[in-house]
Amino acid sequence: MKRRDVLKNIALTSVGVATAATGAKADPALNEEELSAKKKKKSPLAGRTQAEADRDAKLLSETFFTPAEMATITILCDIILPADATSGSASQAGVPAFIEFIAKDMPQQQTPLRGGLMWLENQSRKRFGAGFAAISPAQRIQIVEDIAYPEKATPAMKQGTAFFNLMRDLTMTGFYTTEMGFKDLGYIGNQPNVWQGVPEEVLKQFGF
């Protein structure tokens, strides 16, 4: 079967049946575009329970980090994942806003994040006489070099290393769960298709 026919068939079997089952008039044949339009049509709850939707709306209306903290988070995210030849930067992918949400969603992260930012600020002032956002990019990298490698960090830098690990974790997850991240990674699933086994050339490559 050709790919297009396969998808047409899926449109029929999935959405066609589904609408029939909910009592709506079954669509005779949806093409790919109609299928994707149908998918994009938002329903008020969109898969959330009312309590979850209310909680999300409340969190989204609140602010946790100060503008100064957000500025530092943005700088750090882009040091962790800068724009390069393959993809954009963490901030271009919206990672700072994701970290802001996580701090509200997971209160146990608030002290490690806020405290970590304060630790960084304090290091920066001690070493360079100004806060992290105000020092030069080269000076920032000097501090980051001391906290980015857990196995090499000196005992005095361990708390900074823990904070940087957390920032690296959140930045990686925040970036790779976006459209930009999917493209960078080459992830091409999450769509109707027909699994027909491992592609021939891959089987060959692995000796199957």
Next chain:
Amino acid sequence: MSIQIKEEPKQYDVVIVGSGAGGGMAAYTLAKAGAKVCLLEAGGYYDPADPQYVTQLKAPWESPRRGAGTTRAFGDFDAAWGGWQIDGEPYTTVKGTEFHWFRSRMLGGRTNHWGRISLRFGPDDFRRGSLSGIGDDWPITYDDMKPYYDKVDRLIGIFGSVENFPNEPDGIFLPPPKPRLHELMIQKAAKGIGIPVIPSRLSILTQKINDERGVCFYCHQCNRGCVAYADFSSSSVLVIPALKTGNLTLQNHAMVREVLTDPQTGLCTGVSYVDTRTREEIQVKAKVVVLAASACESARLLLNSKSGRFPQGLANSSGVIGKYLNDSTGAGRQGFIPALMNRKRYNEDGVGGMHVYTPWWLNNNKLDFARGYHIEYGGGMNMPGYGFGMGMQNMNGKYAYADGNTHPAGGYGSRLKEDARRFFGAYVGFAGRGEPIPLESNYCEIDPDKVDKYGIPVLRFHYKWSDHEIKQAKHMQETFAQIIDAMGGTPVGDFKPSAENNYGLAAPGQIIHEIGTVRMGKNSGKSALNEWQQAHDVKNLFVVDAAPFVSQGDKNVTWTILASAMRTSEYIIDQVKANKL
């Protein structure tokens, strides 16, 4: 607040409590046969095809937490409304013991998000007591159940392969999907060390079976519910079709408080429930009461249904209700397979779950524990969600980059993007799921001091693993390590299986396969139900979830719940026809 008890005027033929696998099958079978059925579900209405509930094919960025499990145990997109903790519905545990109780409050219950692993029990699974001298036999055999397993296979659909494997009976199978790359590698490596790996057996439609349901479109997301009804959920496959008969009345938001009985006859007359939205108390009358509220909830309901005639709780003259609570054993490990680094990209989603698994393959006579386990496999180029790319500092210092250089663990910058790409799809996951020994000393009971927000006394748990389960977990870990090694990989993480950590054995309840609390048996002094899952003490009372099961094999019990609920429902029909009910 004035408490008024509302009585529904109508008397139903049957009232069923709970809409999961057992309740859904009973509702379907009885309504199709023409009985007037009332189905009570504590949670809300759910239809996996209704856009207001759909999470299937959503991308992680459609969740502000990228699908993290803050409000749902298995993440934002998972089709389980509930979890191990539910506001206002507490439970307690006896000090020094542990049990975690997962509940899905929704039409279809936990069948909406389950793994669709649909294994029949084998002949030996019904007679472990006489085979090993430990535990008890069922009052029925595989031969009693086989016709119902066959009917369930045909009605619901399951893929698999005919293997003639010992104690792993073949069913009526749709074609299985071909293995993914890591599954081929597991198969090859395991074969070399004598461990069988065969196509999995999941209730997912790889071919059309009727006009009500579509075919799998391979999104790997069965746990989110399927808009095409291409996998089994009680909501889509049983309850919604049963509603179309016109014989089924579904009442959502109905938290059942107790089963009502006639003090003169000792027979059930119906149930009393709380409407969770209005807090009204409502009584439903029926000629037959069928409980399918989940193993622990059904036990709780019976223990809470005390009366002058039934002072220990309903159908509990044996005192056995609540006892022999048991959950599957579970232990897991992850392996990193360097040969899979920098893989070619293609859509590897496949069905929602593994395409191959390992059935229990060893003889316990040569082992130091009494029961077996099967192995479930994970891996592949899966969709990133919350957690993706975390802990990179534990991996990226160990393996050379494309330019041949290694760099210190952790770091920052473009190398992290290369890390994400090179490690993508290079992990394999192992999960052992095994049979525990059902013990009288593992039980749930009514907490003497506490009620939930509806004023219903809550459960208190008392559960401890025995040496058999701990040794089984040890064996699982040794097996996982052998397979990882045979694949040329290394185990991931700092976890070292040892006696101190019970070899990673999951705490009771965490595998969500709990059974056994209203056990069936031939001896009414030692069991609450007979071989038809009918109460010894009350002939118009039945239990059709996993509470009646004497043991659970190493097989996930859903397929057996479906088969035995169908068997009991047909028995009810026959008994009514013969004027015996």
